[in-house]
Structure formats: structure tokens, C-alpha cells
Amino acid sequence: MRKLKITALLVAASLAVSSYAQSREHPNLIMTKTGVDQLRSNLGQVPLFDATVELVKAQVDAEIASGIHTPIPKDFSGGYTHQRHKLNFQVAQKAGNLYQITQDEKYATYIKDMLFQYEAMYKDLPIHPQERSYARGKLFWQCLNDSNWLLYMSQAYDAIYNTLTVKEREKLENNLFRPFADYISIENPQFYNRVHNHSTWGNAAVGMIALVMDDAELLQRALHGIEDDGLELGLKDNDGGFIKVAGQKSGFLANLEEPFSPDGYFTEGPYYQRYAMYPYLIFGLAMHNVKPEMKVFEHKDNVLLKAVDALLNLSDADGEFFPLNDGQKGMSYYSPELVTAVDIAYHYGKQDPKLLGIVERQNLVLLNESGLTSAIGVRDGKAKPFVKKSINFSDGADGKQGGVGILRYGNEDLTLVFKYAAQGLSHGHYDKLSYSLYSKGNEVLQDYGLSRFVNIQQKGGGNYLKENKTWAKQTIAHNTLTQNQTSHFKGSYETGSKFASDLHFYDDSNQSVQVVSATENNAYPGTEMHRTLAMIKHKNFEKPFVLDLMKVKSETKNQYDFPFYFMGQMIKKNFESTSPKKLKPLGKKNGYQHLYVESKGKPLNDTTQFSWLGDGTFYTLTTATDSADEIMLTRIGAKDPDFNLRREAAIMIRRNDTKDTVFASVIEPHGAYSFVSELSQNSNSNIEELKVIHNNDAYTAVSIKDLKGGSSVFILANKNASTSKSHQLKIDGKTYKWTGAYYFLEG
Amino acid sequence: MRKLKITALLVAASLAVSSYAQSREHPNLIMTKTGVDQLRSNLGQVPLFDATVELVKAQVDAEIASGIHTPIPKDFSGGYTHQRHKLNFQVAQKAGNLYQITQDEKYATYIKDMLFQYEAMYKDLPIHPQERSYARGKLFWQCLNDSNWLLYMSQAYDAIYNTLTVKEREKLENNLFRPFADYISIENPQFYNRVHNHSTWGNAAVGMIALVMDDAELLQRALHGIEDDGLELGLKDNDGGFIKVAGQKSGFLANLEEPFSPDGYFTEGPYYQRYAMYPYLIFGLAMHNVKPEMKVFEHKDNVLLKAVDALLNLSDADGEFFPLNDGQKGMSYYSPELVTAVDIAYHYGKQDPKLLGIVERQNLVLLNESGLTSAIGVRDGKAKPFVKKSINFSDGADGKQGGVGILRYGNEDLTLVFKYAAQGLSHGHYDKLSYSLYSKGNEVLQDYGLSRFVNIQQKGGGNYLKENKTWAKQTIAHNTLTQNQTSHFKGSYETGSKFASDLHFYDDSNQSVQVVSATENNAYPGTEMHRTLAMIKHKNFEKPFVLDLMKVKSETKNQYDFPFYFMGQMIKKNFESTSPKKLKPLGKKNGYQHLYVESKGKPLNDTTQFSWLGDGTFYTLTTATDSADEIMLTRIGAKDPDFNLRREAAIMIRRNDTKDTVFASVIEPHGAYSFVSELSQNSNSNIEELKVIHNNDAYTAVSIKDLKGGSSVFILANKNASTSKSHQLKIDGKTYKWTGAYYFLEG
Numbered sequence A, B: 001m002r003k004l005k006i007t008a009l010l011v012a013a014s015l016a017v018s019s020y021a022q023s024r025e026h027p028n029l030i031m032t033k034t035g036v037d038q039l040r041s042n043l044g045q046v047p048l049f050d051a052t053v054e055l056v057k058a059q060v061d062a063e064i065a066s067g068i069h070t071p072i073p074k075d076f077s078g079g080y081t082h083q084r085h086k087l088n089f090q091v092a093q094k095a096g097n098l099y100q101i102t103q104d105e106k107y108a109t110y111i112k113d114m115l116f117q118y119e120a121m122y123k124d125l126p127i128h129p130q131e132r133s134y135a136r137g138k139l140f141w142q143c144l145n146d147s148n149w150l151l152y153m154s155q156a157y158d159a160i161y162n163t164l165t166v167k168e169r170e171k172l173e174n175n176l177f178r179p180f181a182d183y184i185s186i187e188n189p190q191f192y193n194r195v196h197n198h199s200t201w202g203n204a205a206v207g208m209i210a211l212v213m214d215d216a217e218l219l220q221r222a223l224h225g226i227e228d229d230g231l232e233l234g235l236k237d238n239d240g241g242f243i244k245v246a247g248q249k250s251g252f253l254a255n256l257e258e259p260f261s262p263d264g265y266f267t268e269g270p271y272y273q274r275y276a277m278y279p280y281l282i283f284g285l286a287m288h289n290v291k292p293e294m295k296v297f298e299h300k301d302n303v304l305l306k307a308v309d310a311l312l313n314l315s316d317a318d319g320e321f322f323p324l325n326d327g328q329k330g331m332s333y334y335s336p337e338l339v340t341a342v343d344i345a346y347h348y349g350k351q352d353p354k355l356l357g358i359v360e361r362q363n364l365v366l367l368n369e370s371g372l373t374s375a376i377g378v379r380d381g382k383a384k385p386f387v388k389k390s391i392n393f394s395d396g397a398d399g400k401q402g403g404v405g406i407l408r409y410g411n412e413d414l415t416l417v418f419k420y421a422a423q424g425l426s427h428g429h430y431d432k433l434s435y436s437l438y439s440k441g442n443e444v445l446q447d448y449g450l451s452r453f454v455n456i457q458q459k460g461g462g463n464y465l466k467e468n469k470t471w472a473k474q475t476i477a478h479n480t481l482t483q484n485q486t487s488h489f490k491g492s493y494e495t496g497s498k499f500a501s502d503l504h505f506y507d508d509s510n511q512s513v514q515v516v517s518a519t520e521n522n523a524y525p526g527t528e529m530h531r532t533l534a535m536i537k538h539k540n541f542e543k544p545f546v547l548d549l550m551k552v553k554s555e556t557k558n559q560y561d562f563p564f565y566f567m568g569q570m571i572k573k574n575f576e577s578t579s580p581k582k583l584k585p586l587g588k589k590n591g592y593q594h595l596y597v598e599s600k601g602k603p604l605n606d607t608t609q610f611s612w613l614g615d616g617t618f619y620t621l622t623t624a625t626d627s628a629d630e631i632m633l634t635r636i637g638a639k640d641p642d643f644n645l646r647r648e649a650a651i652m653i654r655r656n657d658t659k660d661t662v663f664a665s666v667i668e669p670h671g672a673y674s675f676v677s678e679l680s681q682n683s684n685s686n687i688e689e690l691k692v693i694h695n696n697d698a699y700t701a702v703s704i705k706d707l708k709g710g711s712s713v714f715i716l717a718n719k720n721a722s723t724s725k726s727h728q729l730k731i732d733g734k735t736y737k738w739t740g741a742y743y744f745l746e747g
Helices: A002-017 A033-042 A047-066 A080-102 A105-122 A143-163 A166-184 A197-213 A216-224 A252-257 A270-290 A299-313 A336-348 A353-362 A369-379 A466-472 B002-017 B033-042 B047-066 B080-102 B105-122 B143-163 B166-184 B197-213 B216-224 B252-257 B270-290 B299-313 B336-348 B353-362 B369-379 B466-472
Strands: A391-394 A403-409 A414-420 A434-439 A442-445 A502-507 A513-520 A527-536 A545-554 A558-564 A569-573 A576-578 A595-602 A607-614 A617-624 A630-636 A649-658 A661-670 A687-695 A699-706 A711-717 A726-731 A734-739 A742-745 B391-394 B403-409 B414-420 B434-439 B442-445 B502-507 B513-520 B527-536 B545-554 B558-564 B569-573 B576-578 B595-602 B607-614 B617-624 B630-636 B649-658 B661-670 B687-695 B699-706 B711-717 B726-731 B734-739 B742-745
Touching: A033 A080, A033 A369, A047 A080, A047 A105, A047 A369, A080 A105, A080 A143, A105 A143, A105 A166, A143 A166, A143 A197, A143 A270, A166 A197, A197 A216, A197 A252, A197 A270, A216 A252, A252 A299, A270 A299, A270 A336, A299 A336, A299 A391, A336 A353, A336 A369, A353 A369, A391 A502, A403 A502, A403 A513, A403 A527, A414 A513, A414 A527, A442 A607, A442 A661, A513 A742, A527 A711, A527 A742, A545 A558, A545 A699, A545 A711, A558 A661, A576 A630, A607 A687, A617 A687, A649 A661, A661 A687, A661 A699, A687 A726, A699 A726, A711 A726, A711 A734, A734 A742, B033 B080, B033 B369, B047 B080, B047 B105, B047 B369, B080 B105, B080 B143, B105 B143, B105 B166, B143 B166, B143 B197, B143 B270, B166 B197, B197 B216, B197 B252, B197 B270, B216 B252, B252 B299, B270 B299, B270 B336, B299 B336, B299 B391, B336 B353, B336 B369, B353 B369, B403 B502, B403 B513, B403 B527, B414 B513, B414 B527, B442 B607, B442 B661, B513 B742, B527 B711, B527 B742, B545 B558, B545 B699, B545 B711, B558 B661, B576 B630, B607 B687, B617 B687, B649 B661, B661 B687, B661 B699, B687 B726, B699 B726, B711 B726, B711 B734, B734 B742
Parallel strands: none
Antiparallel strands: A391 A403, A403 A414, A414 A434, A434 A442, A502 A513, A513 A527, A527 A545, A545 A661, A558 A649, A569 A607, A576 A595, A595 A630, A607 A617, A617 A661, A630 A649, A687 A699, A699 A711, A711 A742, A726 A734, B391 B403, B403 B414, B414 B434, B434 B442, B502 B513, B513 B527, B527 B545, B545 B661, B558 B649, B569 B607, B576 B595, B595 B630, B607 B617, B617 B661, B630 B649, B687 B699, B699 B711, B711 B742, B726 B734
């Protein structure tokens, strides 16, 4: 059945070939003829642009000197043949830029020679020998990387198009580009015809070569996908992600529609958004240049340009992206994809001077018109700092699949990232209502991120490690509630994909009391979770703190585990615990098998405290405990014979045999320690007591007594978050009246 | 007996009071009248000096605004009363500088008021309530901190001396300064009359106040100690250090003589050298100003100024001191003590422009003539980078107690710190022939340093933790050989203090093959250890590597443990090992009780390899193994219920039942990984085989086969290190001839 369809498409494709014609000027993708004229006339006058040209020249010239290498494909990511072919397309794209800018023939010759080497090779190239992928490529182990190749090489081809004879072009197109595009599309619909970052790359790659070749059929395929792909419903990829979902469209426009929320949040999370932004923006730009009438940049209320802003906001003070879902830590807005994204967003957006603040930090620009404009902006002193504020992003194509709330205080002195989003496709984690906390660029409470060493071949070929599934995706790996030692949705991707958490409210209108609150009723059927996070700057406290309320209501009695993955060295605790003589794993599955229990104990009083020193600041977790609670200090690393996991620690509250409860906690940064002055300042918590003073369906309230004599109260309206609704509540004989979703009495 | 002596001294001291006279001009310690005139006339013209004045003004003004607080002493380091009194003397000293520079009376008044508050308090002040110290202070828990107070306060007093009436001075001197000086000296000879950094502080403090008060008897006591202190031989302090050693002199001059080697290396190590430099240089400077005829700076061939240079050389590329012996990591040449040291060394030394390179980085200067000269030098563009090269320091007053050899390649791209020194007084570790390795400012193989959280009260009052003795000092905590699970000298300080290792040779004449080699025959009686470290830049290798040969010869069969405390995440290993289901400590004592065994196995071939990723660079340990060797991956953290230790890892080779052997290893940095570009370059070792091809009393030789087809040979002459001696050796039918201590064939 599927075979037949493909054959039909192939016929259609070869018919399209005959419509081939040289009807456009070149370059026309990310560079244009008039754009190139501008670049040339500005050479020597725009320091950042000139510096980038020199840097790229040095790289490309070194590669030209080393010769052209197109080895027979063999390795996984990180291996020689993989790295070599990757370098080839990156260098060829840059050589194309240089050819247009400098008009130096050597760059054109280099590209031409490389393309013909590929042309000679591709004809007879079998499918890549590594068999792990659900969609194996030819040059690389997966179609994804082949698509990278085509997207970059299209730009190189475009740059030297006019230097080639018609015959040469026909040879390249018939033997290399068209079969290449067909292979990653109609021969691999399971890769090409999805809503997924993989498909975005595939669609954009096919679209790019379609624009160079002026091939309407390929462009149609890029924009709208393969109409009848013959795929079965319910098919899954390597990561367990769905390939075919009923009623779902495909192609670039569908990929633009689906994964982005109206706010520009990308459902897979910032790490993958960063990766996907390149094909989105590059093909978006090419469409803007070649088919402006299609208004790709303006699609869905400018979602592509909004997404750049969203992505920048999804980073810490060092520009590193929050590792939500599968995210490798350390990836930042200094990556080449973001250089591309920021320059394009600046030039084609509203020329926001804050974007130039990022350009200045990146200290590199794209070698096209947008890069030039950005570099001119910097030269002319237009840059302003990209100040990040609190912000709430909706998730889902319609913006109704939960979201991510980011609370910030000061100049990113404290940043909280609260995830109440949708599953996030195949890269999602089972971490409903979890959060991470940053102080400037330092993690205070971490999100573990992925378990993978991207491109490091020795670590599972640079691919996802099995611990990504056994540990990183599991609920217990996150700062949220695990019930009965099972992950949310029992770790089922199918189930998780059906639901998203619900925002109760988000309110950053008062910088001193910023609140985000959301509920999750599907992760554990019969159990309702409601988490509220407030970032509070209290007059009696040196620094802002986070109040963390997790209200749980269940039809049954359960065991609740509630960890905090703190980053630093333990300084002090006020509970009794003992370290076992031998370290044993905490459990057998769902991530528990990877945790050692280094210490185990009981609260000594109702206000349990635990302090640590992380990156020059002291932090204290204060949490209201029951005498029956268990407190554990755990460390990652059990059942990890290959040392794939980082040996990091957590403190975990375990509450047994409980239906309804509230985990009420404060994370309080305080003081400082310098290893140079050796001065230890304010190393103790300022909290004397934290207490849940009221909890029913309608309201949850806590009191915080501090050591300066203050007594504060925070009350949450659990059911009605309307800002205009009036409330009245009597607690311990005292009546509180307020309007809105919450009440805070700074005592 | 002791009581009697003290009484006699007290009589002498009170006699000295009558010789009190105002015979000198003030200030005369670290500031002088002519110096102050210069400072004033240059105000507004020397940016770095002006900026420092402004910074200090802001600090002092804030303190003046907060009032003067002299609480009744109560706390350990890190506690309020400790911190407060510490801040007082620091601020008073600065206020003194400001008074002289700005002539603003408010600074003089502040100091005067504070001094009289102390005068009123001190008379009736009992000994500090905390009982832990072998020499309890009055304001602080130990005389050491009281000495800090007096040394700083003397400067403050000197600065406002001329603003006080004779009566006021008499009151302060009779009720505060003289009893204070007596208390830390004649009433605590066990603190004052030693060769130790504690005594240096005591001596300098007494000397400083002697110079202000022009008191010859106190000055005599400062310079030469207490003649008959009544102390018993063999007394020890809290750290287990000797207080009284037969025949040892005392006082400042003895402290200047004894702990410094002729090269300026301080036997306790750089962390304590940094701490001690302040009293050495401040009192040295005061003596230079008041008693230039005594030539303190010139003493022992300018050892004080040499010591500043030595200390700067004992730092990594970030300026952080190597944590030899008890050293807290993170302490660096950005500390206030080093600002003082570098400015004084520049001004009173040879005005070395490289020192200005450090001044520029410090971006702060001392508020006196040397600070002004340094700031003027920076302003006038005289600064040059402080380029650190390979260097060998002798240890011991006579330079014959072993030493520390530092090999560096490039611009601190690779730095090796080899310790073959003396015990290092009470802060010494049992770590003969151990080494640590750095790449720029990053640790590749670490020295654990001390186990203490200096000034963090929650951690044992900020004092040394018991784990300093049970872990940090033990041999197994270091990158060296442990025999039969016991530490060097059986961990006996008395025994260790009798011996030092012996340098075989040090040769950095060839940047591509730098070698340091030393022997240790006393750590384990009957066993000879001979370690040779070569930093080699080989044509077939991308980066320099370290060849590490530890030759062991013993009269008996032993178990040898040989760890490498690598910093980073394991990437690959070529031996078979399994992780136990439960983690158990490796042993019961001598540090072994703190190690978990995370994985245990056997070599699969004679060349065992282990790679890790640390700070963006790959590293591989290649080591020649026997099939009977055990290989363990260990982690610190067992028997540590208070989480005082850092959970860091090691790979350890265990060789059982062996008399003579060679541990031959290569530590090879290679490639790079970026979390932004995600490019993994050269992630595999270039070594195919490492083999010991010859080993007898006369020669030890290894061969290194690399993956580029090279085969290299390194031969060490074990007995004769003469550079002129000719050698000839036949190995596997091939004859090698060379002259000098070693031979390297780059094949």
C-alpha cells in the first residue's frame, strides 16, 4: 500500500522536473542581490560585521587548505564521518556567504568541487549502515542530519548558482539535490510528514532547495507535506513519540501552526526550540525573499518573530536556556542558531534595540542583510540591555495547553521557572507542576535536563542514553510530587499527551509579591494537585524568597515523595537523620533505582530546615512537616554502571498513608560567602516558623514567623482566581478580608 | 615554675613603661609623614588610588553611620561577636588611612571612640568563654585573632596618635595596648614563642604596638621572643603541631628565618603563606620606616620580597593558590593580604612591571606610599603581564628539605604541581610525592585541600573539622602511593617532621620535555619511592601530556593503592568493572573509611585507559597494568553524616602482594567539547600502548606507542642525575646512548 503511494508521488515529482527553468535571480534565499550590494558597499565600515567576515574567512580558508573530504558514511554522531559531513555543509554555507561578499572565486570553486564530489557519491549511496534510527539517512545515521545538510547546502548552491552552467546545474539537481529531497520526504514520510522538529528540518530543507531550483512541486511538498503518506495511525519514533496522529496536518505551515503557542512558546521546550529556530527562520526568510506574498513571517500573528523573544526570555542571566524536557544544559543564546535568530528578528521585526543588547553579547552576526543591519545598529550605539522580567507563556497551538510561568526579581537575582505545560511531544518529561530556581546564572534548585552527551560518541554514540528514560524523564527526577513511587500518567506518553495542567492564575503586577498557580488533575487519576509559587520580597528579609504551596487532594491514601534538587554543599539541618553503613537504591523502578539514600531521618519539630551553600550564597529550605514524615537525603548514581548520570543531591520529604495534605515550603536565599575574603555573612535563615494555618477546598493559608519578630500570612483562594472577587476568611479567631486570588499580609 | 618566669617578665615589662616617651613623629608604621604628603598631593590624579579611596570611604562611612559596637565576646569564628570585632579592627585601620589622607576629623574621632570603648571593656575582660583553643584569646576564641586585632589597631592608633593628648595615650597604652600585648605574649608563650604562623602574628602585633609606643622592651620581645618561656618540650597545639622544639629560637626574626626557604617558599604552603604575608610585610614595612638600620626587608637575601614572587607563582591561571597541605580552595591573589603584599613588593623591591600586571587585575591598592606608587605605575602604562613559567622551589630554612616543583606548558595551558617537601608544620598533609594538575584555572587532577569551612559557624564553628584529620591529611586522599592502607609515617606528625623527600633532579631547560624527579625513603620504612613527572609536548599529540613514573622498591611484599582524583564526568574506560548493588566503604581507617567503591574490576589488557570530560576538555589516563591489578572507581563521602566532604571521584589502581614495581601512567589532555556548539573534537586518546620496557636499580624505561604510528621511549637514570654523565643502555636489542639524567626519544 505504502509502496504504491510513493511510486505515485515519484511520478508526480519527475513530472515537476520538466517545469524546471531559470526564472529567478540568485542568490535569493538568505542573501539577495540588493542585499549583497549593501554588504559589499559597507565593507570596512561596520566593525562587528567586518570582524565576523574575518573570523569566517579564517575558518573557511583553513578548511579549503585542508582539502575536501567526503568519506563513506559510517559513524554515529560524534564519529568521524558524521562530524566531517556536518563540517562540510557548515563550511560550504559560509563559503557561499564569503563568495557573495568578497567575490573571490576560490570560494565558489570550493563549493562547486564539493557539490560534485557529493553528486558522484550520492547516486550509489546506500542507506546509512547504523540501524538505530526510525528514519535512517544516507550521509548520516538519521534523516534529520541529512536534512541539515540539504538546508545548508541549498544556501551554498544558491550562492554559486550563477557561476554554474545549465548543464552543471542539471547534473547536480538530477543526481544530487532532487533525489536527496525525495529521499528525506517521500521515501521517509514517517520522518517528513509529522508535526515535530525533525519534520520542520525536513520540510524546510526541501523548501529551500525548491526555492533555489524554482520547483513548485517540491515547494508544495515543503509547505503542505505529503498528502497521502500511507502511514499507519499510532506509529512511534525512537523516542516514543507519535508519528501519525489522526487529523493532523503536515508540512512546514502545519509545523509552524502546531508546536508554537500564540505567545511563541515551543511545546518541546527551549532546547529544541533553539534547534528548530534555524530552519524556521531560514526558510521563513527565504520565503520572505522569494514568496513575500505568502507572508510566512506574519503567519499566526508574527509567531516566528515572537518565538525569538520567547526563547531569549527562556534563559538564565548567563543566557543559558532552561533545560525543560529534554534539554542539554549549557546551550545558550550564544549558539549559532540564536545569532541567526536574533539578527533576523531584529531586521525583520520592529528593530527592537534590546535585541541589539544580545547581538553585542554574541559578538557575531549573520553574514547577510540582517547581520549587517544588526552590526550597524551596534556600531551606532543603539543597543540596549535585554532586561528580562517575569513572564507567563501559554503552551499549545491554541494557547490552552497549560504553560510555563517565569517569576523574576531584580536583575535576575532570583528566577523561578514553573512548568505547568503540555507533554511536549516526544521530548517531554513527566514533571507536571515542577519548577527550578536560579540566582543569576546559578542553579539553586535544578531541573536535571536530559541524559545524553550530544555528539560525544563514546556515550552511546552521542545519542539519548537509556538513563534518559529510566531517570531524566521520570517524575522523581524533578522538583514535584511523586505519588506511590510511580511517575505522572504512569510514564505513559499516550496518556500524558492527552492532558495539560491548568493555570489557576498568574499575577506579576506587584514586584514584591508575584504569584503563579496551577492545577493538575490527570497525572494521578483520583488525585488533584494544586501548586502555587509566590516570589516575595518581605521587609524583614534581606533577599526575596519563594513560598511554595503544593496542595494535594486524593480519593485514596497514598505515599507522597516531594524532593528538592538543591545545588551546593549542605551546611545545616534541624532534623535528626542517620547515614546508613551501606548505600542502597531507594527503589526498583520509575527512577527510584537511580537514587541512593545517604541519610534518613525524622523531623524534630514542625518547621523543618535545611541549609546549603551554593555559589557564594546561603539557601535555606524551610518546610512544614508532620512528625510522621520521613526526610531523606538522596544522591543520583545508583544502577549507573556507565557513569552516565551526574552524582547530584536532593532532600526529599516522604509523607506516608495520606489522602489530603499541603506541602508548604519556603526557599530562602540569604547572606554570602566569599572564598577570597572568607567572610561569612548572614548564614542563617530568618524564619522561625512556617505553618499551614488553614486548608480546605476553598482556601489554603500559611503563616511565616521571622526572627525579626514579623508574622506574615499568605492565603490562597483555591477555586476562584478572579481579581475582582471579594473574600473573607476567619482563621484562629482573626478575620481576613481581601479581593482577588490571594492575600498577603506582610507582618 | 612557669608562673614564676611570667611574673619576672611582668616586672621587666612594667619597668619598661617608665621609659615611655613621645620621641617619634606619627604616623610612622605603614604610613609616614612624607608619604602622606605625597598621597595628599596626588589625590585626583591617580585613578586606581582615587578609586580605592572612594571605595574605602564608602565602607568606612557606612560603618561610622551604623555606630560602634563592641559586644561581650562569646562566639567562634563566623559568630556575631567574632565577626563584629574583626570588622572593627579592619574598619579602624581603614579609617586611620582615610584620616591621614583626607584629614577629615570624623575618622579620627571614630577611631578614638572605638579605642576608648575597648579600653573600658578590656580591663575586666575574662578569657574568651570558648574553650577549644590551646591559646584562648580575650576578644576572640584564640590569641591568633587577638593578635590580628592588635596588629590592625596599632595602625589605627598610629594614624591618630598626634590627635590624642598625652593623658589619653597613657590611658590607652596602660589599660589596653600594653596588657593586650602582654596577654598574647608572656601570658601565652605557647602561642607566642614558636616558629609558626600564629606566632608570626603575635610577634608582629607586639612589634607594631611597640613601634607606635616606642617601647624598646616590647620591640625586643617582638623580634627575639621570650627568652625563658617555661614551656615543656613536646607540647602540642590543637592541630597536633609542636609548640616547643629543642634549640629552636623564637620571635619575629626566627619566624622570618625558619619557615621560609631561600627561594621564598613557606613550609606550611601557599594558603598559610598568604595569611602570614600580611604580618610579615606590614611589620617589615614598619621596621623599614622606623628602624631602617635593621634591614628587615633585606634579611636572608630579601626573602620577604622573594616570598611575594614565590606566592604569586604558587597560583593557577585564575590566581587561585594551589591548596597544598591545609589550604582552602578559592583563596587567591585577589585577597586583601595579596593587595598589600604586591604593592609593597613593587614599591620596596625592584619595581618589577610584572607585579603591576597583578595590581591591574586586583584593581585595588594599599592606601599608602606603595599603593600610590603601584597605582601611578598602572596609570603610566608600565604594567606587564605576570607570565608564570615552570619553577622549582626548595623547602626548609636551608633549602634542603625537599621542595615543590611546578611544571607549566604554554600560557598555563597545563600546570603540574609536584610536592616533595617537608612535613609543613602542623598544617602538613601525609602526601609525599603527590601532585595535582591544572589546565588554566581548572583542576584536572585535584588536591583535596583542607576539610574546613573557614568562618562558617554552622560547620564546626568555622574551625577545622574532624574530617581534616580523618580524610584530608591522609595519604589516600592524595594522588600518591599508599602502602598497606596506612598513611605515610603512619600518620605520625613527629615522624613526618623529621624527614623531607629528596630532589633527584629538576630540568625545565627544554620546554617540550620538562622533568622533575624526587625520592622518598622514609614514609614507609623499607620501601623506596621514586616519582618522576615529565611534561612532554610530542609532535604526534595535539596537546602536552604528563608522563608519570612511580618506581617502588621494597624489602617486603605489600599492597599498593595508587589513586588519581580526576575532575569531571567519566566518558570511557577499556577495563571491565561492575558496580556493586550496595555501596560500602573501602576500609575502616586512614581515610579509607570515607571512600565508597562505585565500581570495581580488572584490566582487560596491559594498557588500561580511562577518559573523562572536565571543563570542556577531554582527558585520558593511560596506565600500564598487570592482569592481577584491581581497578576501582571510588567516591568520597562514606562515614560523613554531617556532609562535610565533597562527593568527588577517583580512579584507583590496586596492586597486591608486590615488592618492586613501577606505576607508569600518562595523563593526556585532548580535544574539546562545547555545550554551545555541541561539537566534540578529538575525544579519543592518541595512545595505543604504554609499556614499562626496562626497570632495575640503574634505569627505568617506558615506551609510548601512539595512534599516528609513533613509538617513543623515555629512560630515567635512577641513581645519577648529573647533566654531564654519559649513559648507555640496551633494551630489546636496541642500544640507547645519552648524556644527562634522562633520555627521551620522540618517535
